[in-house]
Amino acid sequence: MKTVFQRPRALTDKPFHYCPGCTHGIIHRLVAEAIDDHDIIENTVGVASVGCSVFAYEYLNCDMQQSAHGRAPAVATGIKRVLPDRMVFTYQGDGDLASIGIGEIIHAAARSENITVIFVNNAIYGMTSGQMAPTSLLGQKTATSPLGRCVETNGYPIRMSEMLATLPGASYIARVSTHDAKHVLQAKKAIFKAFDVQKKQQGFAMVEVLSTCPVNWGMEPNEALTWVKDNMVPYYPLGELRTPAKEGELNA
Amino acid sequence: MAKILMKGNEAIAEGAIRAGCKAFFGYPITPQNEIPAYMAQHLPEHEGVFLQAESEVAAINMVYGAAGAGARVMTSSSSPGISLKAEGMSYIAGAELPCVIVNIVRCGPGLGGIHPAQGDYFQAVKGGGHGDYRLIVLTPGSVQEMADMAREAFYLAEKWNNPVMIMGDGILGQMMEPVEFANGPLPPVDKPWATTGAVGRPRNLINTLDIMPESFEKKNFALTEKYQRISEAEMQWEATNTEDADLVIAAYGIVARVAKTALQMARDRGLKVGLIRPKTVFPFPNPPFESAASRNIPLLVVELSAGQMVEDVRLAVNGRVPVHFQNRMGGMVPGPQEILDRILELMDQGGGQL
Numbered sequence: 218m219k220t221v222f223q224r225p226r227a228l229t230d231k232p233f234h235y236c237p238g239c240t241h242g243i244i245h246r247l248v249a250e251a252i253d254d255h256d257i258i259e260n261t262v263g264v265a266s267v268g269c270s271v272f273a274y275e276y277l278n279c280d281m282q283q284s285a286h287g288r289a290p291a292v293a294t295g296i297k298r299v300l301p302d303r304m305v306f307t308y309q310g311d312g313d314l315a316s317i318g319i320g321e322i323i324h325a326a327a328r329s330e331n332i333t334v335i336f337v338n339n340a341i342y343g344m345t346s347g348q349m350a351p352t353s354l355l356g357q358k359t360a361t362s363p364l365g366r367c368v369e370t371n372g373y374p375i376r377m378s379e380m381l382a383t384l385p386g387a388s389y390i391a392r393v394s395t396h397d398a399k400h401v402l403q404a405k406k407a408i409f410k411a412f413d414v415q416k417k418q419q420g421f422a423m424v425e426v427l428s429t430c431p432v433n434w435g436m437e438p439n440e441a442l443t444w445v446k447d448n449m450v451p452y453y454p455l456g457e458l459r460t461p462a463k464e465g466e467l468n469a
Numbered sequence: 470m471a472k473i474l475m476k477g478n479e480a481i482a483e484g485a486i487r488a489g490c491k492a493f494f495g496y497p498i499t500p501q502n503e504i505p506a507y508m509a510q511h512l513p514e515h516e517g518v519f520l521q522a523e524s525e526v527a528a529i530n531m532v533y534g535a536a537g538a539g540a541r542v543m544t545s546s547s548s549p550g551i552s553l554k555a556e557g558m559s560y561i562a563g564a565e566l567p568c569v570i571v572n573i574v575r576c577g578p579g580l581g582g583i584h585p586a587q588g589d590y591f592q593a594v595k596g597g598g599h600g601d602y603r604l605i606v607l608t609p610g611s612v613q614e615m616a617d618m619a620r621e622a623f624y625l626a627e628k629w630n631n632p633v634m635i636m637g638d639g640i641l642g643q644m645m646e647p648v649e650f651a652n653g654p655l656p657p658v659d660k661p662w663a664t665t666g667a668v669g670r671p672r673n674l675i676n677t678l679d680i681m682p683e684s685f686e687k688k689n690f691a692l693t694e695k696y697q698r699i700s701e702a703e704m705q706w707e708a709t710n711t712e713d714a715d716l717v718i719a720a721y722g723i724v725a726r727v728a729k730t731a732l733q734m735a736r737d738r739g740l741k742v743g744l745i746r747p748k749t750v751f752p753f754p755n756p757p758f759e760s761a762a763s764r765n766i767p768l769l770v771v772e773l774s775a776g777q778m779v780e781d782v783r784l785a786v787n788g789r790v791p792v793h794f795q796n797r798m799g800g801m802v803p804g805p806q807e808i809l810d811r812i813l814e815l816m817d818q819g820g821g822q823l
């Protein structure tokens with residue numbers, strides 16, 4: 218019998234601990250598939266961050282380091298600089314990457330650190346039970362913005378991909394979503410490409426993946442997917458924001 | 470080998486390179502700037518990586534990554550920068566990774582000043598970061614020792630899989646003395662735990678998270694037991710004229726040099742003064758202090774702090790003999806005469822018994 222669907226080699230057999238309807242699990246699978254498709258599992262070192270995906274090292278079946286909150290790009294830099302021929306990636310939430318770790322991600326991009334960053338934007342702090350994130354939308358109710366995020370006190374949500382795309386060091390920047398099958402397939406392509414960019418030593422690559430947090434959004438899983446489509450996608454437009462320069466040329 | 474005239478900070482950098490250091494991550498701060506500058510120039514000549522990080526926080530986390538990937542790696546900074554590294558040092562200690570951290574201490578609190586001080590003793594020895602962990606802390610007293618201890622720091626880090634700190638000060642860092650370097654790098658150490666890509670072996674994880682109290686307590690006890698073994702094996706000190714002494718000074722780093730001159734001046738006057746100079750402050754060298762206490766010899770601790778190492782001396786003698794204290798702060802350093810005056814005062818006062 219022909220196998221049409223199986224667990225990627227790069228995923229362990231450990232069941233995900235994520236809440237029902239959380240798309241972290243899907244994104245893990247996409248990362249694992251990219252690792253399999255590139256056939257790099259033995260050559261890859263992953264960096265887990267602090268957030269709900271802190272246990273990414275339990276699921277992604279390659280060498281992994283667990284890093285401090287926000288510092289995954291620095292940890293990845295340390296690994297990549299001493300092992301330049303290994304594939305190094307980080308997996309970070311939006312609190313991790315866009316708030317406490319915003320310095321590390323900007324500088325990793327500015328240096329065009331030859332790493333792959335998977336940035337999971339669920340517009341909230343999941344692990345610490347639903348506080349406002351730098352990516353929370355205006356009007357979004359969270360534990361620490363109970364009346365809804367307002368400009369006067371909390372300012373505007375940060376579009377990390379657009380911001381990083383202004384840096385010549387950022388070689389590949391794409392934003393994708395997980396709210397339906399079609400978009401999951403696009404996400405898969407972008408993640409594959411972000412590893413490909415690293416493989417070709419083209420510099421810093423990041424894929425921002427719009428993701429759900431039904432529990433802390435106070436929604437049913439299906440409602441959460443619709444909320445991504447109706448509220449997140451308009452503020453966080455999808456697509457490739459930067460692609461690597463042609464061989465021999467510098468990024469503009 | 471011929472001696473080379475060098476600044477203390479450069480001696481640390483050259484000593485580290487010769488020991489086989491292959492990566493350096495740091496952020497500028499006075500009075501340690503010669504270390505990254507030296508590394509930037511010379512590390513690449515030895516197939517090493519130099520990278521100026523965007524902050525001390527980033528630098529220590531780069532060290533974590535590189536150490537986890539199996540490299541001989543170091544960072545250096547000065548007091549406020551070390552505060553920023555605290556979380557990272559805790560992670561590195563928790564993950565049991567070898568690395569070297571240099572602190573060329575300046576005066577504080579706050580931005581303080583760039584002048585020498587020893588106010589980071591507690592931070593280095595008692596924690597600094599969160600959780601139950603220890604750094605091995607070396608306190609050089611000369612440019613030669615800065616070179617030697619850079620090598621030793623890597624040796625100890627890899628022997629114990631633990632971060633090692635070299636704690637110096639701006640005077641030692643800036644002053645020039647002739648130094649001699651050991652030949653050849655330290656032998657390579659097997660690091661089967663390193664995250665280098667899982668080729669032909671089960672994958673490796675470098676992690677400090679454990680949400681199960683039962684197993685995490687085991688980890689805590691295992692670390693405690695390791696620190697106990699480090700304490701027994703790695704204490705270092707230098708004792709000068711302690712055998713016949715009526716008063717023993719305790720001082721480390723630059724202060725010990727001044728104290729040595731004061732000791733000589735006292736001896737010239739027929740006063741029997743000795744000196745204990747801790748070369749490690751974790752582990753703290755208890756034996757010479759216990760020996761002084763058992764012989765009823767009072768102590769004078771001299772520090773460039775409000776009184777930090779003095780607490781460890783008091784613990785070591787456990788109330789058996791008086792422990793006197795003299796200090797300068799804010800970047801001021803006592804001269805030999807100042808220490809001698811205190812010696813005279815104490816020895817007069819106590820009529821030999823103190």
Ligand SMILES: Cc1ncc(C[n+]2csc(CCOP(=O)(O)OP(=O)(O)O)c2C)c(N)n1
Pocket residue numbers: 267268269270286309310311312313314337339341342343344345350430
């Ligand atoms: C230095 C530090 N500050 C705060 C925390 C607490 N903390 C853990 S996870 C987290 C937020 C994670 O949110 P995000 O990155 O958005 O990931 P998610 O859980 O939503 O996937 C915070 C603040 C920490 N572990 N370390």
Ligand code: SF4
Pocket residue numbers: 234235236238239240241269339343344429430431432433
């Ligand atoms: S809290 Fe939110 S982000 Fe975390 S696992 Fe649950 S749904 Fe996912």
